[in-house]
Amino acid sequence: MSFDASLLQRLAEVIESRKGGDPGKSYVAKLFAKGEDAILKKIAEEAGETVMAAKDAQHGAKPADEAARLLTGEVADLWFHSLVLLAHHNLGPQDVLAELARREGLSGIDEKASRKAD
Numbered sequence: 001m002s003f004d005a006s007l008l009q010r011l012a013e014v015i016e017s018r019k020g021g022d023p024g025k026s027y028v029a030k031l032f033a034k035g036e037d038a039i040l041k042k043i044a045e046e047a048g049e050t051v052m053a054a055k056d057a058q059h060g061a062k063p064a065d066e067a068a069r070l071l072t073g074e075v076a077d078l079w080f081h082s083l084v085l086l087a088h089h090n091l092g093p094q095d096v097l098a099e100l101a102r103r104e105g106l107s108g109i110d111e112k113a114s115r116k117a118d
Ligand SMILES: N=c1c2ncn([C@@H]3O[C@H](COP(=O)(O)OP(=O)(O)OP(=O)(O)O)[C@@H](O)[C@H]3O)c2ncn1[C@@H]1O[C@H](COP(=O)(O)O)[C@@H](O)[C@H]1O
Pocket: 011, 014, 015, 018, 025, 026, 027, 028, 029, 076, 077, 080
């Protein structure tokens, strides 16, 4: 299945444009106005909700398609709030994608072993 990676860039641009915006009109502007601790609180909350949604899926607490939809929604919340955090630090999805590209093909087992050899 293909997906539109440029959506992440477009979303990052919208998030960036909300800096200094009206907190009454924009959720992102409201988060920026509240400050970094509010952004971090949302990330912790969404990470916790992601774990709970995955546990529900694992235990068959809900029909499989419903559990998959809920888990997808929680991860979307987590990605979205992570983009807000990156923007707060003047970073964006291109920075994370560059780091993932740097790691592409490098086994996690080999990477860990190379750190132990230092
Ligand atoms: N992708 C999102 C997105 N995902 C989640 N959310 C919001 O994130 C909030 C947090 O979700 P919760 O489930 O914790 O709900 P909540 O209890 O209402 O949250 P809080 O009271 O804690 O703020 C909700 O208000 C969601 O609407 C988002 N808000 C905005 N976007 C994107 O950001 C763009 C800019 O949004 P605005 O700045 O609001 O114009 C939008 O066009 C969208 O593309």
